[in-house]
Amino acid sequence: MIHARTRAARRPRARKGFTLVELLLSMTISMVIITSATGFALTSWQSRRGWTIREAIDRNARFVGMSLSRDAQEAGIGIESTPVFASVAGFGDTLSILSVPYEPNESPVYSIYNDGGMAPDYPVGGNCGATCIEFNKSGGTYVLATGDMARLQVGSERRLLLITNVTDNGTRFRVFFKDQDWFLGRQSALSDSLLLSRSGSSIQKLRAVLYYHNASSNSLMRADKFTVGGEPIGSVVATNVQEWHASLLFVGNFEHQSYDGFDSDTTNNGNKIIGVKVRANVKADRTDPGVNGGLLVTRWYEWSVAPRNLLYEKNRI
Numbered sequence: 001m002i003h004a005r006t007r008a009a010r011r012p013r014a015r016k017g018f019t020l021v022e023l024l025l026s027m028t029i030s031m032v033i034i035t036s037a038t039g040f041a042l043t044s045w046q047s048r049r050g051w052t053i054r055e056a057i058d059r060n061a062r063f064v065g066m067s068l069s070r071d072a073q074e075a076g077i078g079i080e081s082t083p084v085f086a087s088v089a090g091f092g093d094t095l096s097i098l099s100v101p102y103e104p105n106e107s108p109v110y111s112i113y114n115d116g117g118m119a120p121d122y123p124v125g126g127n128c129g130a131t132c133i134e135f136n137k138s139g140g141t142y143v144l145a146t147g148d149m150a151r152l153q154v155g156s157e158r159r160l161l162l163i164t165n166v167t168d169n170g171t172r173f174r175v176f177f178k179d180q181d182w183f184l185g186r187q188s189a190l191s192d193s194l195l196l197s198r199s200g201s202s203i204q205k206l207r208a209v210l211y212y213h214n215a216s217s218n219s220l221m222r223a224d225k226f227t228v229g230g231e232p233i234g235s236v237v238a239t240n241v242q243e244w245h246a247s248l249l250f251v252g253n254f255e256h257q258s259y260d261g262f263d264s265d266t267t268n269n270g271n272k273i274i275g276v277k278v279r280a281n282v283k284a285d286r287t288d289p290g291v292n293g294g295l296l297v298t299r300w301y302e303w304s305v306a307p308r309n310l311l312y313e314k315n316r317i
Contacts, residue, residue: 054297057282060238061301064220064280067237071209071222072276072305074099078106079151079206083261085158086270088248088307089185090258094212095246095276096184098149098160099309101207107143110135112201113172121195131164131179131189133196134172135203142166142173147226149208150175154201157194160186161203164228175203178230184208185258211237211278213244220244220280242281242298249275249304275306 076087078100087098101107113127113134126133133152135142144150144166152159160183165176181191190196210223210232220241223232247257251272259270266272284297 054284054299057240057284057297057299060240060282061280061299064238064241064282064301065303067222068211068276068278068303069305071097071211072307074207074209074309075276075307077102077309081271081273082156082158083269083271085160085186085261086259086273088273088276089270090246090248090256090276091185092212093244093246094185094210095278096211097209098151099207101205103143107205108138109202109204110138110142110144110173112136112196112198112203114198117198120199121197124193124195125190127196128174129176132174132176133201133203134169134174136172140171144173144175144203144205147228149206149226150177151204151206152201153204154194154197158187159191159194160184160188160206162188162226162228162230178228180230183230184210210234211244211246213241218242218283238280238282240283240285242283243279244281245279247277248273249277249306275304277302277304 072088075097076099079087079098081087089096113136115122115127125131128134144163146163146165148163150161150163152161161175161177162180162183163175164178167174167176177189180188182188208224208226210221212221212223212232212234213219214221214234218239218241219236220238221232221234222237223234225233227233247255248259248268249255250259250267250269251274252267254267254272255277256268259268259273261269261271279300279302281298281300
């Protein structure tokens with residue numbers, strides 16, 4: 001019995017816990033894992049913050065592209081461009097687009113009232129005042145109203161009219177217009193001493209869309225209505241637009257900021273426009289110390305649109 005107890009007492013006891021080396025090794029591995037996980041989480045969070053800021057810029061730009069493409073595609077509907085009067089025009093930081101509205105049918109054309117005079121043309125000015133022209137109704141009615149834009153056609157001459165008032169005159173109606181030689185980059189009113197033809201003058205309602213940059217608010221504006229004083233009644237298309245540049249694309253791979261059919265350069269005639277190009281510099285709405293070194297993120301965007309409905313473009317394809 002004594003011998004058995006002695007043998008049992010000599011057996012080594014079972015180990016409990018870790019050695020110092022094992023503890024240090026496990027702590028080192030844990031620190032590496034925690035450091036890597038923390039670094040990955042910080043990088044992912046920083047990337048997400050950067051993505052959020054850039055996505056806000058892209059969202060603004062996408063809306064600009066969609067709005068511009070929709071309006072530009074309507075350029076030239078029912079109104080063929082001439083060298084001196086095109087359906088799209090650029091001037092300064094402004095882009096204007098003209099088309100004939102369909103509501104649901106094409107806006108009617110109204111012929112001028114003929115007073116029976118012997119001369120082919122009326123005297124200087126309108127036929128009912130300096131800034132007033134009287135037209136015949138079509139089907140006993142008319143669709144023109146105050147604030148509308150219209151095309152005055154006198155033979156081969158064309159003028160843009162901003163209507164300031166319309167009055168009914170029985171079987172006829174009178175259109176009053178703003179006396180301004182140029183409007184939206186085009187000849188307007190009775191500029192260049194235009195004489196109204198008694199039998200070859202007419203008027204038709206137009207749809208005018210304007211894109212322009214409001215530098216004071218860094219906003220891109222869009223207007224399709226105007227005050228009688230000629231000021232656009234604009235709404236914001238996109239905010240945080242620092243710069244906005246519009247130009248016109250012409251046949252032969254030419255690009256000009258505007259068109260001019262009166263000069264000796266035939267590459268910039270209005271009837272040779274085939275598209276529009278705009279560039280915009282859009283900024284983020286806030287800074288983030290973890291994105292772009294804490295500096296404001298900005299991006300340049302460019303859009304080129306070739307309106308399918310331009311009659312002159314169809315003739316060239």
